[in-house]
Amino acid sequence: MNMTQLVLLLGFLLSLIGFWGLMTRRDIFRMIISFSLLDTGVHMVMIGIGYVKNGTAPIFDEALIVEDAVGKVVDPVPSALVLTAIVIGLAVTALMLSYAVRVYTSRKSLSIDAVKELKW
């Protein structure tokens, strides 16, 4: 097992824990934490998939010139996606936390069961 597989495995494990938490927990804060775990796990998986053997960051300078860069750099696309996804994840977590605050102020409970409108 090499490092990439380890990262992928840990990423999948994190996202599984996140899924499990989302499905079993009733406390909104724990669900938010589960979501963050899922988020981080998916980021790890994406970065792991984009890795190229012995690759370095795709930023050109004296040590990495354009002509022989292929084969030396990792895939820039997953890095770009994860870069934005981290910041968006932060904002979405803030949105979920404010929802939790709102639910608590109106129902005096942090259980998702208190939000009856979500049931069908």
Add this chain to the structure above:
Amino acid sequence: MIKRFIIVLALAAIAVGMYPLAWGIEDAENLSQIATEYVTDGADDLGAANLVTSVVVTYRGLDTLGEVTVLFAATAGVTMLLAARKPKKPGTIAKGKKDSGEDHSRRTGSELLKTGAALLFPIIWMFGIYIFVHGHLTPGGGFQGGVVITSATLLLFFADSDRKMGHTILQIAEAFSGAAYVAVGLLGLWFAAGFLDPRFLPAGEFGQVFSAGAIPVIYSLIGIKVGAELTGIVDTMRRSAS
């Protein structure tokens, strides 16, 4: 019982689905075709030393515009949820015994924190601006720079949670950067190959700050936008608690 069974079943299905992905993947020896294209032609094409920035700002520029929109929506949601109206429910005072019994007012920051925050605020602020202005040369960019700027404001709020903050400048910065981002994209549509194409400005010398066409402009606008949005979130959360 049946619910637990379904949950275990769903988790098992996800795990089985992921298993070949986790174990089947070897370290790729070669880049995918599109990534190879980016690596070989990206630098000559756009003149940005940081390929990740090229992908974020130009090749997947529309995605980034979408992400910024999601960020805006999340900020609007936070503001709507927290700042819409002050909770003043006369009936709940009797119920909330715990609230009235304990002192929930926040401690002011210590002298050390206050002095440190005042000293560090401009430095962190400047570092954030540095990060997004040099996004096309070094690791970093608008998103990271914006978050760094937000952290400076957060530090100020830690030191003094009742600090007044001007909202006008925040709103102006947010609205201006968002509109200018789209405007620069449209300039690309008129003067270069397509929407968000940065090549309507001269490419400049590879590896310099003023290079890579409009990429630093776009990334700086994204940085201002992200910084303003996240500062807005932090400020809204702080005000709703006091």
